[in-house]
Amino acid sequence: MDSLLIEMRAIDKAFAGVKACEDCRFDLRPGEVHALVGENGAGKSTLMKILAGVYHKDAGQILLRGQEVEINSPHAAQMLGVTMIHQELNLMPHLTIAQNIFIGREPRQPIPFMLDEAKLNQQAEALLSTLHLSLNPKQRVGGLTVARQQMVEIAKALSYNSQVLVMDEPTAALTEAEIEELFHMIRRLREQGIGIVYISHRMEEIRRISDRVTVMRDGHYVDTLLTPETTIDRVISLMVGRTIYESKPELPETPPEDVVLEVRNLNRGRELRDVSFHLKRGEILGFAGLMGAGRTEVARAIVAADPCDSIEVRVRGKVVAIRSPKDAVKHGIGYLSEDRKRYGLIVGMDVANNVGMASLTRFLTPFGTIDDKRISEKASAHIQSLSIKTPSVRQRVRNLSGGNQQKVVIAKWLTADTDILIFDEPTRGIDVGAKSEIYKLLNELARQGKSIIMISSELPEILRMSHRIIVMCEGRITGELTSAEATQEKIMQFATQRTELVETAKAGS
Ligand SMILES: Nc1ncnc2c1ncn2[C@@H]1O[C@H](COP(=O)(O)OP(=O)(O)OP(=O)(O)O)[C@@H](O)[C@H]1O
Ligand SMILES: [Mg+2]
Numbered sequence: 001m002d003s004l005l006i007e008m009r010a011i012d013k014a015f016a017g018v019k020a021c022e023d024c025r026f027d028l029r030p031g032e033v034h035a036l037v038g039e040n041g042a043g044k045s046t047l048m049k050i051l052a053g054v055y056h057k058d059a060g061q062i063l064l065r066g067q068e069v070e071i072n073s074p075h076a077a078q079m080l081g082v083t084m085i086h087q088e089l090n091l092m093p094h095l096t097i098a099q100n101i102f103i104g105r106e107p108r109q110p111i112p113f114m115l116d117e118a119k120l121n122q123q124a125e126a127l128l129s130t131l132h133l134s135l136n137p138k139q140r141v142g143g144l145t146v147a148r149q150q151m152v153e154i155a156k157a158l159s160y161n162s163q164v165l166v167m168d169e170p171t172a173a174l175t176e177a178e179i180e181e182l183f184h185m186i187r188r189l190r191e192q193g194i195g196i197v198y199i200s201h202r203m204e205e206i207r208r209i210s211d212r213v214t215v216m217r218d219g220h221y222v223d224t225l226l227t228p229e230t231t232i233d234r235v236i237s238l239m240v241g242r243t244i245y246e247s248k249p250e251l252p253e254t255p256p257e258d259v260v261l262e263v264r265n266l267n268r269g270r271e272l273r274d275v276s277f278h279l280k281r282g283e284i285l286g287f288a289g290l291m292g293a294g295r296t297e298v299a300r301a302i303v304a305a306d307p308c309d310s311i312e313v314r315v316r317g318k319v320v321a322i323r324s325p326k327d328a329v330k331h332g333i334g335y336l337s338e339d340r341k342r343y344g345l346i347v348g349m350d351v352a353n354n355v356g357m358a359s360l361t362r363f364l365t366p367f368g369t370i371d372d373k374r375i376s377e378k379a380s381a382h383i384q385s386l387s388i389k390t391p392s393v394r395q396r397v398r399n400l401s402g403g404n405q406q407k408v409v410i411a412k413w414l415t416a417d418t419d420i421l422i423f424d425e426p427t428r429g430i431d432v433g434a435k436s437e438i439y440k441l442l443n444e445l446a447r448q449g450k451s452i453i454m455i456s457s458e459l460p461e462i463l464r465m466s467h468r469i470i471v472m473c474e475g476r477i478t479g480e481l482t483s484a485e486a487t488q489e490k491i492m493q494f495a496t497q498r499t500e501l502v503e504t505a506k507a508g509s
Helices: 044-051 074-079 097-101 117-130 146-159 176-191 203-209 232-240 295-302 325-330 340-344 351-363 372-385 402-416 432-447 459-465 488-495 500-508
Strands: 006-015 018-028 033-037 059-064 082-085 164-168 195-199 212-217 220-226 259-268 272-280 284-288 310-315 318-320 333-336 420-424 451-455 468-473 476-482
Touching: 006 044, 018 033, 018 044, 018 195, 033 044, 033 203, 044 082, 044 164, 044 195, 074 082, 082 146, 097 117, 097 146, 117 146, 146 176, 176 195, 176 203, 195 203, 203 232, 212 232, 220 232, 232 432, 259 295, 272 284, 272 295, 272 451, 272 476, 284 295, 284 432, 284 459, 284 488, 295 310, 295 333, 295 420, 295 451, 325 333, 333 402, 351 372, 351 402, 372 402, 402 432, 432 451, 432 459, 451 459, 459 488, 468 488, 476 488
Parallel strands: 018 220, 033 195, 033 212, 082 164, 164 195, 284 451, 284 468, 333 420, 420 451
Antiparallel strands: 006 018, 006 059, 212 220, 259 272, 259 310, 310 318, 468 476
């Protein structure tokens, strides 16, 4: 018999006015990877948070191996062997790996109830080695890469004997190599009979790793397909409820020659070395490179979000001193951070206020007070044009789905009316339909004469969108390509052009 690990039936969940899930179903077999897909705001995270005890369902049933269960808290879920690894990881950065895994269940010495550190570390070590993870249990979690933190979360889940693992966009912040490692781990877990729910917007990953795919749309269940028997196009058309035509990349018009931004001699310790480049009016300049190449660091140095040892910035030929991101806005430079929660948005505020945040001076009434009505109007217009899914401009950003939060960041900078825009991973976590809308928007901005730097780890996106491409590796610019000459291979060559040889030579001298 085809036994089911999990079966969710007729699940309803509403948040003040928003039906996030309506009559949704989902099931999971032991030893399978079941992908869950849908546009931003379709209800994927909500459905899985119900399974993981984070949210209470309004109606419906959850069966675990055929037995109905009530899952009232994440702890209850854990005890039943259901663990969710969230988009935002949940570890305590100041604790060690071992402490994080066994938090609340630390082995104690009989007298006087002291923590048994040695035993704790031994247990962690044993667990990590069964997972083939070479991590030091005594290391603090805060110093680990996102990929490693994820592995620690998986280890923690398995220490509870979890049979069901839900991963919500696990690869959003991973490098190619780290994704391979994760896939390796997923395959091993699958062999052990663990069921895995895999939420992602990356169709290629879903094709590679999943056994089945369930599609959600607007809070509803649409269909479940066997991965080997379907195509990416089919899945996408079910997601969006229409066929989207990925129009051939229409090469952007060549921009005029005037240089609007020039950066020279940007240096910071060993992280950034001798970075110099220019950006033209109406140009989309792609910044390619592997994770950690220094692209975000360059952007943050330009807008003075981080200090640097030396930098010269010219805006339209004039040297400018930028001392803070606010200064940068005054000089017409906006930076859309890759980390929207930390730098881009105030999630406790509503959509309208976030949209108006970077440009409050433009919304003053004659009496010097802030014109809330005009901000709301502006925000409403962007909600329309970017199709941001929210019940109103007064909704708190915290309550929007991940991808819709990203769109709010974009709306904020469009409102600020800066004419040099630095987009850092603008489409991370954004669904396929919205992605092509964002591409259209970037093209349109460039046509209007705005200048854009686009940092992206997705090569097809860089190739499709950029007039010119700068490639970085280990804090240096290692290559520049025009859109006509650029190929994935050429970019990868520059992106992996390491400088180890130079370093060894220096060290030897
Ligand atoms: N705590 C909450 N309060 C109010 N509304 C919420 C809350 N959590 C989610 N929603 C709403 O429920 C809907 C579904 O959101 P959910 O986060 O499940 O989407 P998702 O499919 O995971 O999208 P994404 O791909 O963007 O992460 C959205 O309209 C969202 O705004
Ligand atoms: Mg989500």
